[in-house]
Amino acid sequence: MSEPAVSSIKLETCQSISDIPRETWERLAGTGNPFLRYEFFEALETSRCTSEATGWTPSHLVFRVDGEIAGIAPAYLKTHSMGEYVFDWAWADAYRRYGMEYYPKLLLAVPFTPSQGPRLLLHSKLRDLLDARRLHDFLDTLIARLGAHSWHILFPNAQDQALLEQEGQLHRIGCQFHWHNRNYECFDEFLAELTSRKRKSIRKERRQVAEQDITFTRFDGQDISDHILATFYVFYQATYLKRGQRPYLNKAFFEQLRENMPEHLHVIMAVKDGEMIAGALFLSGKDTLYGRYWGCLDEYNHLHFETCYYQGIELAVELGLQTFDAGAQGEHKLVRGFEPMLTHSWHGVAHPGFHDAIETFTQEEAEQVMGYYEDTKTVLPFRQKDGA
Template sequence: MSEPGFPFPSVRVCQSIHDIPEADWNALCPGTYPFLKHGFLRALEDTGCTTTSTGWTPSHLTFWQQDRLVGVAPAWLKTHSMGEYVFDWAWADAYQRYGEAYYPKLLIAVPFTPCQGPRLLLSDAFRASLSPDRLHRMLNDVSTTLGAHSWHLLFPDASDQRLLAQPDSLHRLGCQFHWHNRGYHCFDDFLGELTSRKRKSIRKERRQVSESGITFRRYSGTDMPDHVLRAFYVFYQATYFKRGQRPYLNERFFRQLLSEMPDQCHIIMAQKGDAMIAGALFLNGNDTLFGRYWGSLEEYDFLHFETCYYQGIDLAIELGLSVFDAGAQGEHKLIRGFEPVITHSWHGIHHPGFRDAIHRFTLEEADHVQQYFDDACAALPFRQE
């Protein structure tokens, strides 16, 4: 049945972002959230980062009322769990031990990007007509049609969370650390909110980097010298090579990203003399700065914190942004003024036996995450009034 007062919706799958006109997609994409812009997803696909050969078969969902497009969602048919940041390796291992196939799975997310944001780009009228039960049935049906054994929707924003929440759904919690701008005009304004000990510690870290002869220069995507981009990509690759991994993204992706979204991209380079030694890339949306990729060829104490966090805070303040999301993980962010934030994901598991077991796991995991969040809140380094 369709929802009352709204025609029966259908879901169609597109095997390339190019099958959906850019104007139609972006009309449904709110604000300037960078990771769901047509140009960002197009850059991933055009440069071979998200293709069948890399285990990311484009399977974007389009929602229709008769012949009218009323929603889209970025989706891929996955044959592995890399590049997702909501870890389900143990689930896949359990399937394998019992002789069951876990892959392929349908992933609704932004590749290689653990940043909260919209995932279901729906018209206001269509969103208002949907219930969580109806949405879950639609995702169950389309994933089954694609031959997937499950679907996974990662890092949705509050609006999508309300649409996904239903009793007994497989809902996972996570915890990240984000910096919040409370009307600061400069970095010292932020430091003034910290305890004396933490304030002195951060100043000491920044001073030690400076006394090592390291300076920083910022480049925007609208004025990015080619040698800076080449150097940044070398640093980005080094982050993966140090772990014995191949990088997810190639240099062509970053070049196309800068071409597609120059106003939202920033690179901060660390220099010693005339030599660039480290770099980090940031993207900005309406009110949030996202720190995404970083790397270095030389090791200096606190260089990572300065390049990725303190320089990012400076940039967020300068751009007048209210939040700085520096990526996943990081208790080390907590003592530097980044506050804990609960993240969410929803999962549709088709196998009834595994679904029950995974449901029990998510409930137990949520209790641990909530306790971790509460403990992190209690350990924040801000002054008590």
């Protein structure tokens, strides 16, 4: 690609992943991250999980340079804030109280997935041409054209954050807890890194699950039968129905993942008296295991921790993955060896008055989050190298 002028960069949107050639998407996004796979977004759309009816209208960004696609970004016009995990309900409520519309908004994110990763999938030469001011200007112009009132980029990685960093822009931080594989050969090697008290606590939890005559079976990719998938989906639905919500994802979505990207899929089922009683679905990437979907019908002592965390750690070790991202929130992960990490989001709000008010909010929120982040690091269960 020859060196283009900034004026030759054009930003447009398309209404379906199918409007972008698969080979172009894969060239820019790669295939190592399951949440950036063409097949993942295709499954969301063809299963109708992301559609105008669900409030997730696909509006994927396409950057063109001299007419050729040089960048893309998964994006949606949203009419609500559900399924995002960066909560702006208070912002929407403030707009409503002043008689103003907050929605639609333009969301650059992976739907229903609070996982950090690339969001701006740009050719290196295009990335070099853009800076924060130009990128923000492009997005501000785009939302005006789309009739949206704001734009939001959720959970971008460090490379995207560097491109988004600009004084006066709205930047939010959050805190998650991830497990890190320090070349462990087995679960016991991980436990050996913990204090004696924490080792005993985790072993006790695992023992109490086993004493309930619960065992675990793993199924990978195409070995996930229709029966296994249907049973898992019952458990997954239950997680939402217990909270009075409808699940974000339908069974057809999971069926398409199994058919089109099976190498990323793993299901762990808890079994008691020959019957499956709970299940968790994991996706594996190039260096990270993602635990995202879980459910059970009845409550068993420590079953959630075992199925979602300890079984996940064992899977990450077996697959040789360096990080286990078990989802958003969850302070209880700390004592089980998950370490705090900061997450980020960037926001562009068209209304100047609300922009200023939200900027004050994000600055105050950041101070609180940073304090919390530093506090959590003081209670990690890892022992000193010269201690027990």
